[in-house]
Amino acid sequence: MINRLLACFALIGLVCSPALAHPNHAPAAPPWQFPSSWPDRIIVSPGKDPQTILTLTWRTDATVSSAIAEYTIASADSRFDIGALPKAARYERVDFSQTNYAADRGGPPNEGLGPVHYHSVTLDGLEPDTLYAYRVRGAQGHWSEWFQTRTAPTEGAVSFLYYGDAQYGILSHASRIFRQGLLSAPNARFVLHAGDLVNKGDRDLEWGEWFQASGFIHAMIPVIPVAGNHEYLETPDGGTKDGKGVLTDLWRPMFTLPVTKSLPKSLRETVFDMRISKDLHVFVLDSSSPYWNEQLDWLVATASSSDATWKVIGMHHSPYRPGLQGYVNNPDRGDFHRARQDAFIAAAERAEINLILAGHNHSYTRASLGDDVGPGLPDAQARVVLGQKREVDLVVIVSISGAMSGNMTPEHFAKNKQKFSDDISLERWATNTPTYQVVRIDGNVLNVASHLGTGEVYDAFSLTRSQDGTVTLQNLAPAFGTVRNFDTTGPYKDKADLR
Amino acid sequence: MSLRVILAGFSTLLMTVAAQAHPIGHSEPLPPWQAATSWPDRVIATLSGDPATEFSATWRTDISVGRTIIQIAEATADTRFDLGAETYRAKTESVDLETFRVSDGAMESLENVGLGKAHYHSYTFTGLKPDTLYAWRVQGGRGHWSEWYQTRTASTSGPISFVYFGDAQNGVRPTWSRVIRAAFQTEPYAAFFLHAGDLVQKGDSDYNWAEWFEAGGFIHAMIPVVPVPGNHENITVFSEGPSPKRTRVRTPLWRPQFTLPVDKSLPDHLQESNYDLRYSDDLHLFVIDSAQDTFDAQATWLDEKLSNSTAKWRIVTMHHPYFLPESFDRNRDDAARRAALSSVIDKHEVDLVLTGHVHTYGRASLPETQQTARRALGDANAVRTVFVISSSGAKNTDIWSADRVEQSVGDGATDLGDLSLDRVAGNTPMFQVLRINGDVLSYEARTAIGDIYDAFQLRKTVTGQKQLTQGAPAFGETRLFSNTGPYREWWDLR
Numbered sequence: 001m002i003n004r005l006l007a008c009f010a011l012i013g014l015v016c017s018p019a020l021a022h023p024n025h026a027p028a029a030p031p032w033q034f035p036s037s038w039p040d041r042i043i044v045s046p047g048k049d050p051q052t053i054l055t056l057t058w059r060t061d062a063t064v065s066s067a068i069a070e071y072t073i074a075s076a077d078s079r080f081d082i083g084a085l086p087k088a089a090r091y092e093r094v095d096f097s098q099t100n101y102a103a104d105r106g107g108p109p110n111e112g113l114g115p116v117h118y119h120s121v122t123l124d125g126l127e128p129d130t131l132y133a134y135r136v137r138g139a140q141g142h143w144s145e146w147f148q149t150r151t152a153p154t155e156g157a158v159s160f161l162y163y164g165d166a167q168y169g170i171l172s173h174a175s176r177i178f179r180q181g182l183l184s185a186p187n188a189r190f191v192l193h194a195g196d197l198v199n200k201g202d203r204d205l206e207w208g209e210w211f212q213a214s215g216f217i218h219a220m221i222p223v224i225p226v227a228g229n230h231e232y233l234e235t236p237d238g239g240t241k242d243g244k245g246v247l248t249d250l251w252r253p254m255f256t257l258p259v260t261k262s263l264p265k266s267l268r269e270t271v272f273d274m275r276i277s278k279d280l281h282v283f284v285l286d287s288s289s290p291y292w293n294e295q296l297d298w299l300v301a302t303a304s305s306s307d308a309t310w311k312v313i314g315m316h317h318s319p320y321r322p323g324l325q326g327y328v329n330n331p332d333r334g335d336f337h338r339a340r341q342d343a344f345i346a347a348a349e350r351a352e353i354n355l356i357l358a359g360h361n362h363s364y365t366r367a368s369l370g371d372d373v374g375p376g377l378p379d380a381q382a383r384v385v386l387g388q389k390r391e392v393d394l395v396v397i398v399s400i401s402g403a404m405s406g407n408m409t410p411e412h413f414a415k416n417k418q419k420f421s422d423d424i425s426l427e428r429w430a431t432n433t434p435t436y437q438v439v440r441i442d443g444n445v446l447n448v449a450s451h452l453g454t455g456e457v458y459d460a461f462s463l464t465r466s467q468d469g470t471v472t473l474q475n476l477a478p479a480f481g482t483v484r485n486f487d488t489t490g491p492y493k494d495k496a497d498l499r
Numbered sequence: 500m501s502l503r504v505i506l507a508g509f510s511t512l513l514m515t516v517a518a519q520a521h522p523i524g525h526s527e528p529l530p531p532w533q534a535a536t537s538w539p540d541r542v543i544a545t546l547s548g549d550p551a552t553e554f555s556a557t558w559r560t561d562i563s564v565g566r567t568i569i570q571i572a573e574a575t576a577d578t579r580f581d582l583g584a585e586t587y588r589a590k591t592e593s594v595d596l597e598t599f600r601v602s603d604g605a606m607e608s609l610e611n612v613g614l615g616k617a618h619y620h621s622y623t624f625t626g627l628k629p630d631t632l633y634a635w636r637v638q639g640g641r642g643h644w645s646e647w648y649q650t651r652t653a654s655t656s657g658p659i660s661f662v663y664f665g666d667a668q669n670g671v672r673p674t675w676s677r678v679i680r681a682a683f684q685t686e687p688y689a690a691f692f693l694h695a696g697d698l699v700q701k702g703d704s705d706y707n708w709a710e711w712f713e714a715g716g717f718i719h720a721m722i723p724v725v726p727v728p729g730n731h732e733n734i735t736v737f738s739e740g741p742s743p744k745r746t747r748v749r750t751p752l753w754r755p756q757f758t759l760p761v762d763k764s765l766p767d768h769l770q771e772s773n774y775d776l777r778y779s780d781d782l783h784l785f786v787i788d789s790a791q792d793t794f795d796a797q798a799t800w801l802d803e804k805l806s807n808s809t810a811k812w813r814i815v816t817m818h819h820p821y822f823l824p825e826s827f828d829r830n831r832d833d834a835a836r837r838a839a840l841s842s843v844i845d846k847h848e849v850d851l852v853l854t855g856h857v858h859t860y861g862r863a864s865l866p867e868t869q870q871t872a873r874r875a876l877g878d879a880n881a882v883r884t885v886f887v888i889s890s891s892g893a894k895n896t897d898i899w900s901a902d903r904v905e906q907s908v909g910d911g912a913t914d915l916g917d918l919s920l921d922r923v924a925g926n927t928p929m930f931q932v933l934r935i936n937g938d939v940l941s942y943e944a945r946t947a948i949g950d951i952y953d954a955f956q957l958r959k960t961v962t963g964q965k966q967l968t969q970g971a972p973a974f975g976e977t978r979l980f981s982n983t984g985p986y987r988e989w990w991d992l993r
Contacts, residue, residue, distance in 0.1 A: 077927065145714065175646040
């Protein structure tokens with residue numbers, strides 16, 4: 001028995017070696033993946049009431065069990081930090097030998113990684129629209145820097161950033177999209193990541209990339225992460241594709257998000273709403289969860305009672321699926337999705353949702369839904385011309401921030417559209433083009449600009465809400481530029497060479 | 500006890516041991532953001548030649564990385580903008596962090612005991628297109644790449660903005676980080692970030708530099724950095740022999756960390772620390788290494804450079820201030836420096852002199868004609884040169900008393916010679932945004948929370964004269980130690 005135990009230890013020693021050695025000697029693993037007694041992966045998120053609540057989450061190695069945060073209103077003084085208030089953190093232990101992992105991979109994806117602690121603090125009773133300074137601590141004396149972050153305003157103009165799937169080339173390629181986004185909207189009130197933040201939701205290395213890609217941005221601008229199917233782990237009986245997967249065990253420790261108590265437990269911290277300001281109410285759905293109708297019932301109940309000017313949903317799967325061959329070719333799966341989509345659209349209409357921010361399709365599409373949207377693409381000639389306005393019920397955006405592009409075309413769109421609805425018009429699309437979106441809300445006007453990785457605006461439109469609640473859409477000049485697709489852009493290569 | 504528990508405990512133990520094993524000679528492990536690895540860190544973009552067609556990248560690894568490479572591609576909107584990137588071999592310098600040896604002697608750095616050596620790699624991209632966004636990345640060990648950073652080359656003409664910081668120096672990671680990040684939020688498209696000396700407290704300390712790089716993070720790699728050396732970038736070396744001679748020299752970390760213009764017309768000790776950058780037709784920047792003892796040679800150099808410069812706006816930056824309240828003027832070097840440089844600055848009617856050193860904020864101007872009345876909002880006054888002292892770090896010096904400010908500002912600051920003191924602040928770290936658009940230069944000084952504290956505009960007339968117009972923020976309440984929050988020295992900041 002002793003021999004066997006020793007053998008086990010020796011084996012574990014080998015398996016653990018990347019973590020055991022100093023990063024210097026672990027060629028395969030980047031130093032920023034490893035936990036230490038210093039805080040890292042620091043992220044701020046809005047609370048249920050973003051005007052008065054912010055949550056902080058950070059990571060250390062398992063030697064740190066009593067971390068704290070300190071916070072104060074940021075002032076212009078040299079020592080703004082004098083008099084900061086401490087707040088003790090809770091922690092969740094993530095033991096990679098115990099965490100769930102995808103059934104389609106032979107074994108755990110985090111070999112050699114010791115357990116880590118994710119610490120979190122909820123700052124409540126804050127003042128709206130106020131700049132706070134905070135820092136977080138790992139071991140004694142191991143403090144982060146002071147970060148400045150602002151609570152949401154009760155009213156007034158609000159802008160925010162939204163990113164589609166990072167997923168592949170997260171650090172190498174998506175980082176430029178995240179950072180360029182900050183250049184375009186440095187005072188964004190929050191950042192929404194619409195799911196598939198990583199490719200393998202159970203793999204710590206990819207989350208390390210995701211945190212590294214944004215760096216201190218995550219700690220300055222509150223983050224609203226949306227769970228996508230890649231944050232779900234496929235189960236042996238059909239994976240996430242039919243809504244049977246489970247959320248990665250890493251999600252809840254890494255993020256501190258609102259819990260909607262009326263929903264099934266498996267939806268906590270993936271389905272929630274945040275009333276950002278008088279004008280904006282954000283709803284986050286978990287479109288990979290089997291509990292779909294429960295979410296829709298909750299959405300209708302919550303959103304219909306909201307008096308916000310604009311109601312925006314962040315969800316990973318768009319209510320239509322341009323370019324997804326499986327949808328067309330696999331009737332079973334098609335039916336499954338169609339049932340969910342039909343239910344969703346009915347709910348969104350009842351809830352009077354204005355804008356849906358989604359991902360999943362690895363392309364850029366912006367579509368309008370409504371009785372009067374016209375034929376839309378691929379009949380591009382029929383599209384509304386610059387300057388004209390028309391009434392819409394709902395606008396759906398799909399975008400991508402990472403380094404894998406799908407090949408959606410208007411023909412795909414038209415094909416799927418027939419299965420879905422005639423009341424949908426494709427206003428603008430692109431492939432081979434990662435983008436980020438800046439959404440600006442000022443009273444009755446909501447503006448969206450989709451920027452390329454170089455910062456230029458590729459698509460822009462405005463929604464204007466009238467007294468009676470009707471919303472008119474106006475396409476702005478960038479929406480009429482040359483369409484970017486695989487024929488009009490540079491070469492593409494699949495993700496295989498990306499780290 | 501289950502096997503799983505035993506194993507979990509065992510691996511925790513091993514991890515703990517590993518964490519404590521490095522570096523040799525330290526009882527405590529280095530912060531992860533200090534330790535060098537075979538992955539690139541401290542990645543920084545600088546300007547070292549013609550900013551329209553060249554920029555440089557510098558980064559660090561441990562000594563396991565001998566030769567390595569860098570890649571660049573024009574940034575496009577394509578998913579794989581990186582296909583077809585060009586690859587170049589980097590230049591590598593080895594730096595012994597524990598013992599600095601220079602021609603004048605050596606220094607054992609007690610700050611760096613146990614750190615051994617590090618490798619700094621650099622490369623200067625040339626032949627680039629003006630006003631073009633490039634994507635570039637650097638490698639450490641094979642396959643250990645940084646992310647792709649996007650950096651824009653200078654436009655030969657058109658509007659320019661840049662950010663200028665006074666001394667970071669103290670509390671760099673804890674508190675200066677909020678200043679540089681607020682500056683990034685305020686002016687995300689800045690052409691460069693200028694740091695007017697005393698970036699750190701101890702120029703030899705690898706920990707101090709780790710803080711400076713960590714505070715800026717990826718900003719340093721996106722927006723080119725123009726670093727100016729200050730007295731804290733100097734170290735003290737002792738010659739060998741029976742009666743060791745003490746000499747102050749620039750830290751041997753400076754040149755490996757920053758790839759800057761080399762000007763062969765200057766003595767060796769001023770290479771990469773005393774230089775000029777002609778940014779565009781509208782802006783020419785002159786960096787004086789004021790922590791060296793060679794003011795006359797530098798004044799001659801500046802005179803020649805200014806004589807040959809046709810740029811519309813000409814800005815001198817150096818660490819030591821050109822003006823100081825007399826009560827603070829303890830250092831005779833400052834007087835000597837002023838004597839050597841003042842005639843040159845005056846002769847060429849340099850537009851702005853941007854400095855640090857005093858850990859306070861002060862803005863003064865040299866009027867074309869003697870002023871008697873305090874300027875009012877909206878007035879335009881003819882000025883020759885505007886002088887700024889600023890500070891961005893946690894250390895602040897209480898030099899402006901309420902009486903003194905009243906007297907200085909109210910009476911045209913006669914105790915500053917011909918200068919007129921326009922705006923001061925105490926206890927307030929600041930960053931400055933300067934925007935140049937043809938004949939107009941707009942200036943604002945902002946606090947760490949982004950508020951505009953001071954503002955003015957300079958407008959060039961057809962005859963080349965400058966009209967200074969005070970902005971509204973210049974007339975707000977003066978921030979002093981007496982009317983702001985509590986202050987404490989920076990010792991507790993880590």
